[in-house]
Amino acid sequence: MKKIFLKINSDSGQSTVEFAIVTAAMLVVVIVLGLFWNLGDDGIFVDHAQSSASHHLEDAAAGIVGDVFSC
Numbered sequence: 048m049k050k051i052f053l054k055i056n057s058d059s060g061q062s063t064v065e066f067a068i069v070t071a072a073m074l075v076v077v078i079v080l081g082l083f084w085n086l087g088d089d090g091i092f093v094d095h096a097q098s099s100a101s102h103h104l105e106d107a108a109a110g111i112v113g114d115v116f117s118c
Contacts, residue, residue: 086092
């Protein structure tokens with residue numbers, strides 16, 4: 048009767064595991080790019096940039112006016 052021994056240090060499934068990991072990572076990248084595309088279409092990035100710029104300009108304008116009148 049033949050005995051079947053399994054090799055503990057076998058590399059037979061390594062390529063399958065690597066393929067699964069790379070496929071999952073690429074799927075995550077595609078999903079995230081799709082979400083960013085959707086947010087760009089909704090204008091959320093533009094709204095955030097405008098609100099950030101206006102807050103920055105308000106703070107800068109107050110400092111400029113203070114500098115002009117302090118002379």
